[in-house]
Amino acid sequence: MPAVTPDEENLTRLCMIGCGGLATSRIWPCFPRLPVRLVGVCDLDEAKARRNARRHGGEAVYADFEKMLDETKPDGVVVCVGPQGHYALGKRILEKGYPLYTEKPPAPTAAQAWELAEAARKSNVLCMTAFKYRHAPALVKAKEILESTEFGGLQALNILRTAGGIQHLDKPGQQYHFLLDFCIHPIDEALFLGGPVQSVYAVGRGTDSFAVTLVYASGAVGGLTMSARGTFKRPIDRVEILGNPGHAIEIQDQIFMSYHVEDQPKYEHHPRFCTAGGDSLKETGFLTEVEAFVQHLRGQRPLEAVASRIDESVQSMALYEAIRKSVETGQPVRPEVFAHEPAVAGAAR
Ligand SMILES: NC(=O)c1ccc[n+]([C@@H]2O[C@H](COP(=O)([O-])OP(=O)(O)OC[C@H]3O[C@@H](n4cnc5c(N)ncnc54)[C@H](O)[C@@H]3O)[C@@H](O)[C@H]2O)c1
CATH class of the missing domain: 3.40.50.720 (NAD(P)-binding Rossmann-like Domain)
Structure with missing residues (x-):
């Protein structure tokens, strides 16, 4: 430390x-x-x-x-x-x-x-x-629920996200700017919620809309739809997570989360921003991620307890590259796995 x-x-x-x-x-x-x-x-x-x-x-x-x-x-x-x-x-x-x-x-x-x-x-x-998704309270709670015995393990995970205002399509070498710059967030979110991915099959409409099928190492299946043909004036950001029959978690705008069993609400994260206690920097994960860094520097949070460490981010980058390769080849792709040499294992905290 x-x-x-x-x-x-x-x-x-x-x-x-x-x-x-x-x-x-x-x-x-x-x-x-x-x-x-x-x-x-x-x-x-x-x-x-x-x-x-x-x-x-x-x-x-x-x-x-x-x-x-x-x-x-x-x-x-x-x-x-x-x-x-x-x-x-x-x-x-x-x-x-x-x-x-x-x-x-x-x-x-x-x-x-x-x-x-x-x-x-x-x-x-x-x-x-x-x-930031790894630091947003709604996502952190959703992950805790989906890992609970009651939820019964991940069956299926669907993510839909839109952005607006793309200017990059014709720039040589920048065709995948949207996928890297914007989609890396939902790509990282898929790994955060679903765990390691075993196989990816992706199609693109040009390079500003992508539909991705994911098979997780756990056997769960997932979908990722990302499009730049939305608008930041009203972006769409929706996640649906299924576990045991009738168990469902829904996340809206990365901020609001509900867990239902059949039609019965079991848990709701619905912050109110109209009061002095409302804090969008915290709910969107911007403050909580910088705070995690500072807490680590102050000796208040061990390295293992800091989310979105570079070792995790590398896997998100590998999933981005697998999606890109699948779009280009039309074939399913297994994301590359990066691991430290055993010779230095245990040297870092
Ligand atoms: N987390 C999010 O939701 C989110 C949203 C938007 C952008 N971003 C990311 O933030 C990053 C910056 O994006 P931006 O829109 O603020 O870009 P920007 O172009 O507005 O700002 C980049 C700044 O970095 C400075 N800079 C570049 N190279 C430098 C260097 N070598 N030394 C010192 N200064 C240097 C530039 O002068 C510029 O002021 C990008 O990686 C982008 O993907 C994240």
Whole structure:
């Protein structure tokens, strides 16, 4: 566990790399809610870094992340710059021995995500990916129910998600941008809820709508329908989970969850946002995932208890690549499995 740096208020010292759209709207608002100080703020566009530091309390501004790390020596680093940067910067950060949190996707490919996993293991530090579904209270509770004896094991799992506003279709090399950038969330969700996948068969209508059939290692079956032909003004995000006869869990918008046996409600997660207690950053998993990182840095959460660690994210990347390969070949595909060499097994926590 990394040592907590002494500080007059016992605050954890973070560096933040990335001051763009998602970071500014969803990650930065988490910091005042957590026991952290931002000792360094970095963006290639230094004006953005200065803006965010001024608005949200960053102590020093940089365009060069290596210089920032060398000068500030933080307890941990948060990176939100895009998959290539998560990989390239992430690898350096881990090699320097700093715990790392990146936005998704963790890298452009599963093999590169695996390099991050290996680097984290070598440095014996946490590397986690912001796969927010694994941190959303409704999903965490749904998983607990589906693993209960009463539910009787997963039979079938269906996920439907839509996005809007695609601009990538004609850009060479970016045909699968939607699948990687957006669909990686429901792909990760399928693994989180259903466990390891044994076989994938996928078809695409162009590269902006996909229908995927999944066979889980448990024998359960699943479907994943993802389309960019929706709209973010009214996205569709629905999950249905079946277990014992008559047992069903339904999740809506990643926030609302119900468990029914026949027509009888057994459990409901239905947060109310109209009261002061309502907290959408928490319910969507944005706050809870950054909080998990900070708790680990403060010695309050062991590595095994942090969701969306890089070893799990690698499998989500492998499932993304299997879907892509199945679309391209028209054949069922077995996702690649990544495992650490036995020689170093047990070296990392
Ligand atoms: N979890 C979610 O729901 C969600 C939603 C949207 C985006 N994202 C992810 O967030 C990431 C960022 O997306 P965005 O829309 O905010 O992008 P963006 O382009 O708005 O922001 C990226 C920022 O990173 C900076 N940057 C790039 N390379 C850098 C480097 N080497 N050093 C320092 N700064 C660098 C850029 O200057 C820019 O300010 C992507 O990986 C995206 O997939 C996640």
